[in-house]
Every structure is written in C-alpha cells, then in structure tokens.
Amino acid sequence: MASIYKRGRTWTANVFLIAGDTKKRKTKSGFTTKSEANKWAIGIENQKINNVLTTKDGIIADMFNDWYQVFKEPQLETKSKTWYMTTHRVISDYWPNKKISEVDSKLFQELINDYGSKHVKSSVAHIKNMISAFVRYAVDEDYINKDFTRNIKTFSSVENKSKELKFLEEAELEKLISRVKNSDATTSHMILIAIYSGARYSEVAGLTIQDFNFENNTISINKSWQAEDREFKATKTKSSNRTVDMPKDIMKLANGWTPGERFAFEITTTGLPPTNNAANKQLRRYLEMDSSKLITFHGLRHTHASFLLSKDIAIQYVSERLGHADVNITLSVYAHLLDKKRNIETSKALTELNKL
Structure with missing residues (x-):
C-alpha cells in the first residue's frame, strides 16, 4: 500500500514493504507533481510483487567516501573538505565494519550522543548534517529504504567558546598603533591597514599594490586570499567588494613600504603573504607588551x-x-x-526633558 502527500512545494511517496517479520517503509521525496510520485510508487509496488526489489548494501564508511569524492569534493574549498574528512573518520571509528543496512536511528543517536560528550554543539551539528545529507542520497538511490537520520537530536555537553565580541578600547588601540607604525615587519603593516580599514585578514592578505590609490587615498577590496588553497577567491559577499577611504597619513606611510611582486604584503622567501597565524602572533606580542586585552586579527575589524x-x-x-x-x-x-550608547542617549534625553 502506498501513500502520497505534499510537503511544501514537492510531493513525497511512501511504499510499505514486508521484509521477513518486519514491516519497512520506502520513501522518496522531491517529486514536482503528484502523478510523478504515484508513478514511482506503482513501480516500487510492481517490483515488490515480482520480488525484485533490492538494496545496494555496502560498508557505510566506504559508501560515504565514494559519495563525497563524486558529489562534494570537486566543488569544495579546503576548509569544507576538512569537515567531510572529519565526518568520514567519525563514521569509520564508530562503525568500522557496519553495512549501511545495519545502521538505524538508535545507533546514529548513540553516535551523536557520544561525539557530543567531547565536542561543542556546532561541531556535532556539522557531523550530523553531513551524514544526514549522505543518507538522503542513499535513500534516493535505493541503497536503503529509510532515512535513519530523521528526528535525531543534536546533543553536546561541551560549552561553546564565548561569543563575546573582543575589541580594543581606545587607549589600547592608540598604544598598538604607535608600535606598528614604528615597525618594518610585513605583519605590522598588515595590522595597521586592518586597523584603519576594518578589512578581514583574507582581504588584507589579498591586496596588491594596484589596489592602493595613493592619489585618492583609498584601498580597493575586490578579492580575498585563501591561504589553504593558495589562490585568490571572490570576496565573502558581493557587497564585500568595496572602496575604503583611508587617512592621508596612513596612505603616505604605506606608499613608503616595499610591496611584493604579486602581493602588497609578501614574504620574500615564500612569495606569499604572511599567514593568519603569523599575523596573530605578531599582534599578540604587541598587545602583551602593553598589557592590553588580547584579541585576534579579526578583532581588529571589530x-x-x-x-x-x-x-x-x-x-x-x-x-x-x-x-x-x-x-x-x-x-x-x-x-x-x-544598546550601551542608547542607554547613554536615553539618560541625556531625560536630563534635557526634565529641564522643561
């Protein structure tokens, strides 16, 4: 017996199967019309009647890796690839010899619970979402009959890192500016540009000398440097392409720096910009010298x-x-x-109103 129903803008079909003493459900969604869903259900019913309905079983870790290599890896950047490789390792560790047909909701929830006991919730969510995407593919391709990742709850007993926005107070900022202005280090130059432009590390690292307009005192941010892939990429969003007005004195100082052949900020030995890690280490050294609050390079943007x-x-x-x-x-x-400024303005407003 099949059931067909609409979910959002697409149709879903369910066909119930008997496997031994167990009743199972085979589901497929994403049909644009009800007739398409019905046609698929009739085909499955006919296969069931003729006893030709089969699944393509295999070791789940191997199948996940094959899916990743074909459907995901070619389109991804290095950071995203790392998450898929981590997910594959988790599957291999928890289910080393499990066939995909042997994994059910209970086993998956146990994996999530155990992984969540050692990792923050955002990491657990990455693992859950990637396995879920693979399982939906496996259902669509008739590898398995049921999506065992549905209704699984993300769990973590590890607190996320504090999301408190870290930035320097004005006095700390003035001390930092004084130090980087008097340094010839490439990382110091990057820190100074970040302070006065608010640009991200990838945007500063991606600057070329052509992006500096010393006549108009502007910097053009039109690309970003992806250190993991060692290539230029588009900026984070379309609106990230922008021209930033800079103080005249800072641009005069920058005009005296020696740019690299490819990058405005380039290490002679590598021909590449300093890494984010190198810039962060230099920043930390300066902040520690003045006992200032410790922030990251991205904290300069804040x-x-x-x-x-x-x-x-x-x-x-x-x-x-x-x-x-x-x-x-x-x-x-x-x-x-x-909110802090609003409270100050509220106090000022009430003071003036009270004078009436």
Missing part, C-alpha cells in the same frame, strides 16, 4: 567598527565600510555597543 560607532559615525556608513550585505548584520553584530 575594533575598527566599535571605534567608529563610539564616535557617533552613522551605522549605515560603518556597515558599508565593513562590506556588510545589510545594515541589519551590523546592527546584530554590534547590538551590545548600540
């Missing part, structure tokens, strides 16, 4: 935005300067700062 907002620069302009796709992104990221 520092840039926080400084401008504290000086009552319009948030729309700050958003454009950061290359955010929408001012609401800026509002959400820096909500705590804006």
Whole structure:
C-alpha cells in the first residue's frame, strides 16, 4: 500500500514493504507533481510483487567516501573538505565494519550522543548534517529504504567558546598603533591597514599594490586570499567588494613600504603573504607588551567598527565600510555597543526633558 502527500512545494511517496517479520517503509521525496510520485510508487509496488526489489548494501564508511569524492569534493574549498574528512573518520571509528543496512536511528543517536560528550554543539551539528545529507542520497538511490537520520537530536555537553565580541578600547588601540607604525615587519603593516580599514585578514592578505590609490587615498577590496588553497577567491559577499577611504597619513606611510611582486604584503622567501597565524602572533606580542586585552586579527575589524560607532559615525556608513550585505548584520553584530550608547542617549534625553 502506498501513500502520497505534499510537503511544501514537492510531493513525497511512501511504499510499505514486508521484509521477513518486519514491516519497512520506502520513501522518496522531491517529486514536482503528484502523478510523478504515484508513478514511482506503482513501480516500487510492481517490483515488490515480482520480488525484485533490492538494496545496494555496502560498508557505510566506504559508501560515504565514494559519495563525497563524486558529489562534494570537486566543488569544495579546503576548509569544507576538512569537515567531510572529519565526518568520514567519525563514521569509520564508530562503525568500522557496519553495512549501511545495519545502521538505524538508535545507533546514529548513540553516535551523536557520544561525539557530543567531547565536542561543542556546532561541531556535532556539522557531523550530523553531513551524514544526514549522505543518507538522503542513499535513500534516493535505493541503497536503503529509510532515512535513519530523521528526528535525531543534536546533543553536546561541551560549552561553546564565548561569543563575546573582543575589541580594543581606545587607549589600547592608540598604544598598538604607535608600535606598528614604528615597525618594518610585513605583519605590522598588515595590522595597521586592518586597523584603519576594518578589512578581514583574507582581504588584507589579498591586496596588491594596484589596489592602493595613493592619489585618492583609498584601498580597493575586490578579492580575498585563501591561504589553504593558495589562490585568490571572490570576496565573502558581493557587497564585500568595496572602496575604503583611508587617512592621508596612513596612505603616505604605506606608499613608503616595499610591496611584493604579486602581493602588497609578501614574504620574500615564500612569495606569499604572511599567514593568519603569523599575523596573530605578531599582534599578540604587541598587545602583551602593553598589557592590553588580547584579541585576534579579526578583532581588529571589530575594533575598527566599535571605534567608529563610539564616535557617533552613522551605522549605515560603518556597515558599508565593513562590506556588510545589510545594515541589519551590523546592527546584530554590534547590538551590545548600540544598546550601551542608547542607554547613554536615553539618560541625556531625560536630563534635557526634565529641564522643561
């Protein structure tokens, strides 16, 4: 007996099968019309009647890897590939010799629970989502009859890292600027540009000398450097392509630096920009010298935005300067700062109103 129903904009068909003493359900979704779903269900029913309905069984870790190599790996960047390789390792560790037909919801929930006892929730979600995507493919390809990843709950007993936004206060920022201005290190030059532009590490590392307009005192951010793949990529979003106005004195200083042949900030021995790790180490050394708050290179971007907002620069302009796709992104990221300023403005407003 088959059941056909609509889910969202597509149709889903269920066919119930008897395997020994067990009743199983074979499901397929994504049909654009009800007739397509019905046609598929009739075909499955006919296979069941003729006893030719089979599954393509195999070791789940091997099947996951084959799926990844064909459908995922060619389109992914290095960071995403790492997550798939991690997921494959998890499957291999937990189910080394399990066939895909032997894995059920209970086993999968046990995997999630155990993995979640040692990892933060975001990591657990990555593993769950990637296995779920593979299992949906396996169902569609008739490898198995049922999606055992449905209704599985993500679990973690490990706290996520604090999401508190870290940025330098104005006094700390002034000390850092003083130190990097007097340094000839390439990483120091990158730190200075990040402070005054609010650009991400990948955007600063991807700058070429052609991106510096010393006549108009601007920097053009039109690409990013992906260190893992060692190639230029598009910026994070379309709106990240932007021209940033820079202080005249900083551009005059930058005009005296020696750029590389390919990159504005280049290590002579490698012909590549300093790594994010190298820039972070240099930044940490400077901050420790002055007992300042320790932040990452990305924290310079937050520092840039926080400084401008504290000086009552319009948030729309700050958003454009950061290359955010929408001012609401800026509002959400820096909500705590804006709330603090709002409280100050409320106090000032009430003081004036009380004078009436």
